[in-house]
Amino acid sequence: MALDKNGIARRIAQELKDGFYVNLGIGIPTLVANYIPEGMEVILQSENGLLGIGPFPVKGEEDPDLINAGKQTITYTKGAAFFDSSMSFAMIRGGHIDLTVLGAFEVSEKGDISSWKIPGKMVKGMGGAMDLVASAKNIIVAMNHTDPKGNSKLLKKCTLPLTGVGCVKRIVTDIAVVDVTSKGFKLIERAPGVSIEEIKSKTAGNLIIEGEIPEMQF
């Protein structure tokens, strides 16, 4: 069965390591924070100027001066630090962030990503995504394998304006974990109960399948 967005977030949380500084994008990536394994210390960066994102506030304690990059009210953890935007992107551009998780419209088999604009229809803006993908050491994309019409989002070549080139390392979708290799997409895991055939049929780019493909473990 395909995963819901919480399932995708839960699977991505398995990529975290103790001591990681992590930037989580808007949407599904934000949910990863809910699944950080017990006892593991991971520090979340918010590009609007915070290291040490805490849980959402309890009702009545929202602070207008304390938001995340998705403009939601948040709290901060013990040992947090605040800073301005240029300092924030010094952390990002300087390669100090261990892992970046973000959403996408499309990813190509070369690791290119499109996430900010559908010409003539919708412009979200790139926000910090271009800075993040150009400099992060490790980039994971969280998204559904297909768009609402059923079209594959894992393509030979992106059709929409790019956010970055050759940067995505791993994609976690509702049906699979796929790595970007020099030879194209490589299937790593499948969601519980999802067949290789289904993943193949929903992947437009070249998909390498080698040996047994395990199911995701939760």
Added chain:
Amino acid sequence: MKKVVKDATEAIRGITDDMTLMLGGFGLCGIPENCISALVASDVKGLTCISNNAGVDDFGLGLLLKKHQIRKMISSYVGENAEFERQLLSGELEVELIPQGTLAERCRAGGAGIPAFFVPAGFGTEVAEGKEVREFNGKMHLLEKSLVADFAIVKAWKGDVYGNLIYRHTANNFNQAMAMAGKITIAEVEELVPAGSLDPDQIHTPGIFVQRIFQAEGLEKRIEFITTRS
């Protein structure tokens, strides 16, 4: 030295049609509300506004957009502002979208006297169009030019009569970099205090960057997305 002005109306004196403004804030967090209201009331038009976002439809820079006082926006993020997106798609508004970190650094560099610098963000995308590309350490970079503004308008938590500023939490965001990059920088502050009241070790923006400062009144500090624990 007299930097303290009475209110936003006095602070924005000298802002005329077709000028370039920088406005601090991220979403609605840390935006100079009083000055935006004064600009709306002033009917100044043809503005180029450098700001990460453009507020929402009925608050922040969205108010200036609605009255068509802005000719061009230089921003990184449009999402969640329907009027901004509509004016962009219809071509009524000129929009330059740039990566957020590049935007922040272009402001900081402008204030720091650095005319241009190289960054990797945007290489291979439409952001790179027309820009010089150069390889450093095996990685491709774009030449980005710094930004300065006729007026930079920032919002701080505390400020003193010399223009020294302290921001609070994530309301700092673009304010600190933009405060450096205005030919004239206006600071509206939640609490205007006498000289000597702020700890010099805690100052984010030293007063040398600030020409006008005033005590803000009636700040709404609206929250865009109230999100709480379930």
